[in-house]
Structures are given as structure tokens and as C-alpha cells.
Amino acid sequence: xxxxxxxxxxxxxxxxxxxxxxxxxxxxxxxxxxxxxxxxxxxxxxxxxxxxxxxxxxxxxxxxxxxxxxxxxxxxxxxxxxxxxxxxxxxxxxxxxxxxxxxxxxxxxxxxxxxxxxxxxxxxxxxxxxxxxxxxxxxxxxxxxxxxxxxxxxxxxxxxxxxxxxxxxxxxxxxxxxxxxxxxxxxxxxxxxxxxxxxxxxxxxxxxxxxxxxxxxxxxxxxxxxxxxxxxxxxxxxxxxxxxxxxxxxxxxxxxxxxxxxx
Numbered sequence: 322x323x324x325x326x327x328x329x330x331x332x333x334x335x336x337x338x339x340x341x342x343x344x345x346x347x348x349x350x351x352x353x354x355x356x357x358x359x360x361x362x363x364x365x366x367x368x369x370x371x372x373x374x375x376x377x378x379x380x381x382x383x384x385x386x387x388x389x390x391x392x393x394x395x396x397x398x399x400x401x402x403x404x405x406x407x408x409x410x411x412x413x414x415x416x417x418x419x420x421x422x423x424x425x426x427x428x429x430x431x432x433x434x435x436x437x438x439x440x441x442x443x444x445x446x447x448x449x450x451x452x453x454x455x456x457x458x459x460x461x462x463x464x465x466x467x468x469x470x471x472x473x474x475x476x477x478x479x480x481x482x483x484x485x486x487x488x489x490x491x492x493x494x495x496x497x498x499x500x501x502x503x504x505x506x507x508x509x510x511x512x513x514x515x516x517x518x519x520x521x522x523x524x525x526x527x528x529x530x531x532x533x534x535x536x537x538x539x540x541x542x543x544x545x546x547x548x549x550x551x552x553x554x555x556x557x558x559x560x561x562x563x564x565x566x567x568x569x570x571x572x573x574x575x576x577x578x579x580x581x582x583x584x
Contacts, residue, residue, distance in 0.1 A: 436526050453477055459489055459496045462507045470518045483518025484525065 449460035455478055463472055473481040480487050487510075488499040497504040505513070 433523070436523055439526070447472060450474060455489060455491050455496070458491050458494065462496055466507070466511065468511055468515055470515050470522060482514065483522045485514065485518055 447460045447463040449456040451457065453474070456474055459472070459480075470483040475481055475486065478489055480489055489496050490499075490504070491497075492504065496507050498507075498510045500510070500513070
């Protein structure tokens with residue numbers, strides 16, 4: 322399709338005058354298409370700009386979140402370091418305390434051994450009063466059994482066994498002790514009271530020793546003290562039997578009443 326072309330002063334030539342309306346329509350169409358394309362391009366540019374702004378805001382938020390996470394991680398690292406240092410200090414203190422307690426236990430064990438040596442000396446051969454028939458008979462049984470708790474004569478027929486006063490008499494050439502409303506034999510008496518009196522005696526002697534040495538009282542009454550008595554009772558096994566005097570048969574001794582032999 323031909324379009325008119327302006328000449329000289331912008332007037333159309335003779336041949337293009339008839340086609341001038343068609344050219345104007347085409348120009349308007351081209352201009353409209355260009356405007357549509359421009360608007361679409363502008364709209365796309367705006368959308369792209371908005372998308373860029375959204376991405377920029379998201380990036381900024383992510384950077385802030387990352388910074389907060391890094392700060393929180395650093396704080397956690399510092400807290401872990403502080404707890405680690407505190408834990409090591411606690412472990413060191415506990416180790417020192419453990420060593421101190423081990424030394425204290427060793428000292429108490431040595432003191433208990435000294436007490437046992439003293440009991441051994443106290444429970445050495447009993448020397449009777451010759452003018453006392455009851456004491457003469459009882460001495461044969463004491464020297465035959467050699468109990469860990471010593472007997473002490475207070476008067477005729479009255480004895481101190483550990484920290485307990487007992488009345489003794491002779492029945493059928495054997496010593497018997499008044500317990501409650503009746504009498505019990507020598508073996509039964511030791512079976513009933515030797516372990517109890519041994520612990521009472523050790524408690525009393527150890528308490529005196531601890532007070533004299535300036536130790537705290539709860540150590541003497543605590544679990545370590547009771548554990549020491551338990552160990553002593555376990556160690557008081559009949560490693561050797563005493564045959565006793567000829568008039569008495571050999572009798573197996575109870576572990577709680579035999580003479581304690583220190584290590």
C-alpha cells in the first residue's frame with residue numbers, strides 16, 4: 322500500500338493525494354502499538370523494580386537474622402567456656418577433697434588399729450584373785466576363749482564386761498551370768514553381748530581420742546566410723562583356736578567374740 326510523501330512545503334504530490342487517509346490510519350496504528358509496547362515495558366520494569374525491592378528487603382532481613390544467630394552462637398560459646406572452666410574447677414576441688422578424705426580415713430584407720438592394740442593388751446591373759454573361787458574358775462574360761470572384750474573384777478561375783486556390769490557365779494564348775502531373771506552360760510553370754518560391748522567400747526575410746534586430737538565429732542559417729550566397725554567385725558575371724566585349759570573341751574569361737582589380731 323502506498324503512502325503519501327510530503328514534498329517541499331509538506332504538500333502531497335498529485336499521485337499520493339488519494340491515499341493520504343490510509344497513511345494516517347497506519348501511522349496511528351504504529352503509534353498505538355508503540356505506546357502499548359512502551360506501557361507493557363514500563364509495567365514490566367515496575368514489576369521488576371518491585372521484585373528487586375522485595376528481594377532486597379528479604380536479603381536485609383536474612384542478614385539481620387544471620388547476625389543475630391552469630392551473636393547468639395557467640396554467647397552460647399562463651400557460656401560453654403564458662404561452664405567448662407567451672408566444671409574443671411569443681412573437679413579439681415572434688416579431687417582435693419577426695420584426697421583430704423582419704424587422708425582422714427587413713428588417720429582414723431590408724432587410730433582404730435591403735436585402739437585394737439590397746440584392746441589386745443587389755444584382753445591379755447587374765448590373772449585371777451586366788452582367794453576368790455569364782456574368779457579362779459572364770460579365769461580359766463577367759464584365758465581359754467580370749468574374748469575381744471576384757472573382763473574386770475569389781476568385787477566378788479561382780480565384773481565389768483566392756484561397759485556392762487554383770488553378776489557371775491559358778492554352776493557345775495562353769496561360770497554363769499545373771500541376765501534379767503535368769504542365768505546364761507559363758508558361751509551364750511559372749512554370743513549375746515560381746516559384739517555390742519566391743520562396739521560400745523571402741524566408740525567410747527575413739528570418741529575420747531578424737532576429742533583429744535581436736536577432730537570433729539561427726540566423723541566418729543558418721544558412716545566412715547560405722548564402716549570401720551563393720552570391717553573390724555569382718556576381720557575378726559578365728560584364724561587360730563585356743564585350746565583352753567585341760568578341764569574344758571575345745572569349743573569353736575564366735576567370730577564376734579574371738580580375740581582380734583591386727584594386721
